Amino acid sequence: MEFTYTVSLDDYREYSRMACLKTTWRPKLNYWLLLVFCPIMGGIIVVGSAFLLRVVHKDYALNAALAVCGLLLLWRPFAYRRSVGRLYREQKCDIPYVCSVNDEGITIQRQDGSLQSSLTWAALDKYLVSAKYLMLYLSPISILPIPKRALTTEQLETLSTLLSTRVPAK
Numbered sequence: 001m002e003f004t005y006t007v008s009l010d011d012y013r014e015y016s017r018m019a020c021l022k023t024t025w026r027p028k029l030n031y032w033l034l035l036v037f038c039p040i041m042g043g044i045i046v047v048g049s050a051f052l053l054r055v056v057h058k059d060y061a062l063n064a065a066l067a068v069c070g071l072l073l074l075w076r077p078f079a080y081r082r083s084v085g086r087l088y089r090e091q092k093c094d095i096p097y098v099c100s101v102n103d104e105g106i107t108i109q110r111q112d113g114s115l116q117s118s119l120t121w122a123a124l125d126k127y128l129v130s131a132k133y134l135m136l137y138l139s140p141i142s143i144l145p146i147p148k149r150a151l152t153t154e155q156l157e158t159l160s161t162l163l164s165t166r167v168p169a170k
Contacts, residue, residue: 001158002100004111005150007093009085011133015145016084018128018135035077042073099146101159106136108144119144121166134159136167 007015020031049066052059088094095114100107105123109116119138128135136144148156 001102001155002098003150003152003155004096004098005147006096007088007145007147009088009094011145011147012088012093013081013084014133015135015143018130018133018145019141019143024140034080038073038076042070042076045070045073099150101162103162106144121162124167127163127167129160134163136163 017031020027045066047070049063049070052066053063092114096111098109098111105118105120107116107118123138125137125139127137132148134146134148136146138144151159
């Protein structure tokens with residue numbers, strides 16, 4: 001079975017999010033601290049510095065330092081999104097991939113010939129299935145994402161059968 005797919009920037013961001021949330025507690029904690037705690041604390045610090053400036057009318061340096069710290073915390077999620085976009089462009093993920101699946105394993109190559117990788121089923125630690133993606137884990141930090149939109153219903157059933165018989169699901 002062979003199919004072609006292209007990874008979009010939104011796909012890459014979703015893969016990054018899923019990779020953080022579907023692993024051990026430490027990446028999950030880091031992800032939630034970055035995307036939830038930092039903006040909330042940043043907003044509280046910015047509002048608090050504005051309140052102090054309005055009420056106390058003294059120590060402008062402290063208020064400015066608090067405001068800058070709060071703005072930096074508010075900026076963290078946006079900086080994270082930019083860094084994920086930069087990684088997407090650096091890894092040239094927008095080049096189409098050709099994936100071949102058979103009883104021995106999976107072969108993935110870019111259409112421009114810059115990458116070719118063959119994996120046996122034993123090389124996969126686990127797999128996850130979401131509404132839009134199949135995530136094949138080579139290790140806790142190495143993931144092979146495949147968008148379901150690239151597969152026909154028959155191909156998806158065949159690949160799911162091969163995965164369920166050859167790779168442990170977690």
